[in-house]
Amino acid sequence: AVLGVGAMTVAARAAEKAPPGAAFHEVAEDPTKELGRAVLSDGGYGLRSQFETEVKTIFPNPSPITSWSFTPLASQIGNLTPSGLHFERHHGGVPTIDPAKHELIVHGHVGVAKKFTMADLKAMPSVTRKHFIECSGNTLTEWKKPTAKNVQVTHGLLSTSEWTGVLFSTLAREVGLKPDAQWVLGEGADAAVMTRSVPLEKMLTDGMIVYGQNGEAIRPEQGYPLRLVLPGYEGNTHIKWLRRLQVSDRPFMTKEETSKYTDLMPDGRAKLFTLQMAPKSVITFPSGDMMLPRPGAYEIRGIAWSGHGRVKSVEVSADGGRSWRPANIENTPEPMCTVRFSCPWIWDGAGATLQSRCTDETGAAQPTRDELVKVVGLNSVYHYNAIQSWAVASDGGVTNVHA
Amino acid sequence: AVLGVGAMTVAARAAEKAPPGAAFHEVAEDPTKELGRAVLSDGGYGLRSQFETEVKTIFPNPSPITSWSFTPLASQIGNLTPSGLHFERHHGGVPTIDPAKHELIVHGHVGVAKKFTMADLKAMPSVTRKHFIECSGNTLTEWKKPTAKNVQVTHGLLSTSEWTGVLFSTLAREVGLKPDAQWVLGEGADAAVMTRSVPLEKMLTDGMIVYGQNGEAIRPEQGYPLRLVLPGYEGNTHIKWLRRLQVSDRPFMTKEETSKYTDLMPDGRAKLFTLQMAPKSVITFPSGDMMLPRPGAYEIRGIAWSGHGRVKSVEVSADGGRSWRPANIENTPEPMCTVRFSCPWIWDGAGATLQSRCTDETGAAQPTRDELVKVVGLNSVYHYNAIQSWAVASDGGVTNVHA
Amino acid sequence: ADGGHGTPVSNEELSRYFAIQPDGEGLPLGSGTAKVGAGLFAQKCAMCHGDKLQGVPATGGPALIGGRGSLSSEKPLKTVESYWPYTSTLFDYVWRAMPFTEPGSLTPDEVYAISAYILEQGKIIDDKIVLDAKSLPKVVMPNANGFYDGRGSDLSAYSGQGTN
Amino acid sequence: ADGGHGTPVSNEELSRYFAIQPDGEGLPLGSGTAKVGAGLFAQKCAMCHGDKLQGVPATGGPALIGGRGSLSSEKPLKTVESYWPYTSTLFDYVWRAMPFTEPGSLTPDEVYAISAYILEQGKIIDDKIVLDAKSLPKVVMPNANGFYDGRGSDLSAYSGQGTN
Ligand code: HEC
Ligand code: HEC
Ligand SMILES: [Ca+2]
Ligand SMILES: [Ca+2]
Ligand SMILES: [Ca+2]
Numbered sequence A, B: 001a002v003l004g005v006g007a008m009t010v011a012a013r014a015a016e017k018a019p020p021g022a023a024f025h026e027v028a029e030d031p032t033k034e035l036g037r038a039v040l041s042d043g044g045y046g047l048r049s050q051f052e053t054e055v056k057t058i059f060p061n062p063s064p065i066t067s068w069s070f071t072p073l074a075s076q077i078g079n080l081t082p083s084g085l086h087f088e089r090h091h092g093g094v095p096t097i098d099p100a101k102h103e104l105i106v107h108g109h110v111g112v113a114k115k116f117t118m119a120d121l122k123a124m125p126s127v128t129r130k131h132f133i134e135c136s137g138n139t140l141t142e143w144k145k146p147t148a149k150n151v152q153v154t155h156g157l158l159s160t161s162e163w164t165g166v167l168f169s170t171l172a173r174e175v176g177l178k179p180d181a182q183w184v185l186g187e188g189a190d191a192a193v194m195t196r197s198v199p200l201e202k203m204l205t206d207g208m209i210v211y212g213q214n215g216e217a218i219r220p221e222q223g224y225p226l227r228l229v230l231p232g233y234e235g236n237t238h239i240k241w242l243r244r245l246q247v248s249d250r251p252f253m254t255k256e257e258t259s260k261y262t263d264l265m266p267d268g269r270a271k272l273f274t275l276q277m278a279p280k281s282v283i284t285f286p287s288g289d290m291m292l293p294r295p296g297a298y299e300i301r302g303i304a305w306s307g308h309g310r311v312k313s314v315e316v317s318a319d320g321g322r323s324w325r326p327a328n329i330e331n332t333p334e335p336m337c338t339v340r341f342s343c344p345w346i347w348d349g350a351g352a353t354l355q356s357r358c359t360d361e362t363g364a365a366q367p368t369r370d371e372l373v374k375v376v377g378l379n380s381v382y383h384y385n386a387i388q389s390w391a392v393a394s395d396g397g398v399t400n401v402h403a
Numbered sequence C, D: 001a002d003g004g005h006g007t008p009v010s011n012e013e014l015s016r017y018f019a020i021q022p023d024g025e026g027l028p029l030g031s032g033t034a035k036v037g038a039g040l041f042a043q044k045c046a047m048c049h050g051d052k053l054q055g056v057p058a059t060g061g062p063a064l065i066g067g068r069g070s071l072s073s074e075k076p077l078k079t080v081e082s083y084w085p086y087t088s089t090l091f092d093y094v095w096r097a098m099p100f101t102e103p104g105s106l107t108p109d110e111v112y113a114i115s116a117y118i119l120e121q122g123k124i125i126d127d128k129i130v131l132d133a134k135s136l137p138k139v140v141m142p143n144a145n146g147f148y149d150g151r152g153s154d155l156s157a158y159s160g161q162g163t164n
């Protein structure tokens, strides 16, 4: 009986009562005795259940246009991130780009500079690969003291998708690379006109120009219609809304690779181009802000990943790192892709400190915080990959601690 | 200026101008000169781009409550099906089920009959695996003559997801199986109270009770909050809205395994329990209803799968099956999971007949239509897995043919 | 064996569910005749399945009788009469899912009666038979021997080694 | 090598894009001084970065000067003055992305002038210098030697064999 409600569509009214990404439907007293909704009553593109409420949360940056949002890792089921819950980092907001007008220009130290329409790119040989993307600022609140309350904020700048697109090596054949080519600048078509320099070797190894995410076009927040994906590299290099690749003999030293995304060492000097994400893992259940109802049998669950290759093993400790047990890896490890791990645990009701650590196929292992800080100090900002500790108190409450 | 529009939310108005699953946003003249949308302006659960318009389409069954919808395979990118575009088959519509009230009962020839809440199930050891689901009625219009116009209708009862849940073998340990246990009935909580009998051996090998799809809760159309997944088995057996598993010493001979989903042979007798989906593949580009703009270089693309195991190889023919070339498999084959394949092709402008065929790791191969019909006749209805032919005419038009 | 998950469920709770097997296991108490069934069918089923059980295509309700002898022809007509191997399936399905718009609304007596009517119209039983948990599974369907287990059936014509 | 995909692009089309390198490659024609830049900065930048270039936290606009000598302290302050190794980065970034709400709106002359003003306020150049494509890359930043390539840096403390 709200004034004007007559002008709203059924879909609009249904959306009002449901969480984002869902539509509201009445719950039948007994669903076996009432017919359900017709095929295609969703208009042909389905939504999630109205009972599923998790959302990305935003970091309280002064401007929401240059800010980031976190994937709700605690409620993620499985290994892929639902496209609607992929973490975001934008520096000038999400542009709305008409794919019919979007082009990718490849030029610089090449034989023939060329431009490619979306149709051109889709007509080229493609690959489909699952990779995580992690912001190198993930977990940056945790260097000095445990700060964030839950795993969405400690580790939520991490998401995994199936990506489909054209390898840069395929594009390179189209334009021809000059013998002195060493670096490639990627540039976005957003208001930040985001730029990063990428070593040509990486671009030729597995750099992908992607237009597909989880079976459909990449989502607007992830760079629609075109994004650079650099498996295992820090997220900021995966240029979204990609419009230009400039081949050069040297890096460009853009703002995002000098002022930002450089790692300040204790001696006051800073590392440029720390591009690969190191091995990392985190327990998502039980994790910060949760409450275990009672002592008993639990299934510890979490996610592990490495920018160097496949995750080889994950271990879990319930005593703050004194003893470790191998965790079960729940899905087939793929290169530069997350895995889900789990490990049965009987909670006896006493205080406990839960940790996980992983090793990748190159032999690189996730460090303790002490080990990490000893090498890189406290002001690096980026690339915090230390073992995360969750304390379980005797009342069942779980909190973020440094152990 | 529509009367009452003031009562609509911004989201509602945006939805009106956009395709299902998207919201409308103005397109900036130059997106590098206007700030884009803020982080979380989507409410925390993102949507697809307004420029992406593909939808499931419904089969024109008299009642849309017992009907099916097809995945738009021609526009699918990559190997996963977006959750919103997963094909549907419901016999009593989609129920809306409160997961807090939903239980799974496991009883019959067991030691202790038990019920499991969603929380119980989520606390148990889980696995995450990617599998296709194919309705055994997929491609049923093609037995006698080429009928459907495009690949969405010929092959769109096929979708692939990452599924997460509890293995039946894990549940079986909780209840204990009687020595004479041989079959398990699955029952849904929808208005059809759907039932199918499944061999215990299959249930114990890889039967999964899933609550996760592509990283989040399974979608309502796919059985929210609980579905049976039987890798490689015909879709009808993957009971949705699963509420009950009854262990027995013999099959139940439900309507869906006698009246339906039995394969009528030329002698008038019918096969029961044809459960495994055989090797199958289809070219999605170019495919029916498309128009090639001009002669030249094209990338033939398609999907291949087998209910017996991993796809081992895919071949493509451009001359109606006289000569075959190996196709490139674009993603890592997994058991009972689709793969994307591709094969470069130069169209010289003359008529051509495109085909694909696949072989799986058990050595089973996709048959020609003649080979298939010779064995099973024309009245089987289900399990049509013959090689699909698309004719390219000299004007570039692509049509469905039997070659 | 028990990992401590789940809660034992009582027989009373289980009595809310059913799945009926060809030998009649699972059938409820009650009974019915074709005569009673005729009235119920006219009232609850005929609008979708036709007053001659011939089906009403516009509603999606298929024919329930007819088609005997058509199974090896070019146009097989599969109905309860011509195709279904067991009466238990008829009882089970009608009880769980019909009438389409009022699923789960019929009493066992009503389902026995309607089943008797459908079988009688299909000339499988005569109108004197009272269907109940004892008599129903004894009714032999015309196509009872028309099925065989398709698992492991030979698909070697196309070098298939998997079973289908 | 050419697989026939894509269309050659002309130099004229390419002239719409820029990416400026430390040696000045990519800088446009034009010039500016700190004096001119002061007025422009007050008008277009100060609301977010402060009239003393000290930053305005509420807008997200960071401090652009200050922090020299703080980099090895417990509270490093990273600004254009204290941290940035190259002037080219300043020109490139301001030209492409600032003012935040009007990105891409500045002319080369304006960017030269504003860059001169920021560098002058950071006591890196004096107010007599005219910045242009020749002079800008010659300005040596205080922290020019403060960076090294982090690829392959030693993480063996935690048995990391991958490079970071
Ligand atoms: C409003 C329409 C409607 C009404 C009323 C209705 N039905 Fe149906 N019936 C259907 C539809 C539609 C189907 C197919 C359902 C499916 O998708 O499996 C069906 C299927 C059946 C089948 C299975 C047929 C086969 O060969 O697989 C039987 C048996 C049946 N109905 C019996 C009944 C009986 C008995 C009643 C009344 C007590 C009844 N129906 C009332 C629409 C109806
Ligand atoms: C409406 C607010 C606003 C205005 C006006 C504005 N800026 Fe900014 N500026 C920002 C924000 C916010 C950032 C951080 C952007 C990001 O996320 O990278 C920034 C970043 C910068 C940086 C990079 C600082 C660093 O250390 O990384 C420079 C340099 C800069 N601005 C210069 C300018 C100049 C010059 C102008 C005027 C021509 C200007 N800004 C106008 C808000 C503003
Ligand atoms: Ca959820
Ligand atoms: Ca150059
Ligand atoms: Ca503007």
Ligand SMILES: [Ca+2]
Residues within 6 Å of the ligand: A217, B052, B053, B054, B075
């Ligand atoms: Ca599309």
Ligand SMILES: [Ca+2]
Residues within 6 Å of the ligand: B248, B249, C025
């Ligand atoms: Ca029994």
Ligand SMILES: [Ca+2]
Residues within 6 Å of the ligand: A033, A034, C101, C102, C103
């Ligand atoms: Ca009702």
Ligand SMILES: [Co+2]
Residues within 6 Å of the ligand: A136, A234, A261, A262, A273, A274, A275, A276, A382, A383
């Ligand atoms: Co880095």
Ligand SMILES: [Co+2]
Residues within 6 Å of the ligand: B136, B234, B261, B262, B273, B274, B275, B276, B382, B383
């Ligand atoms: Co079958």
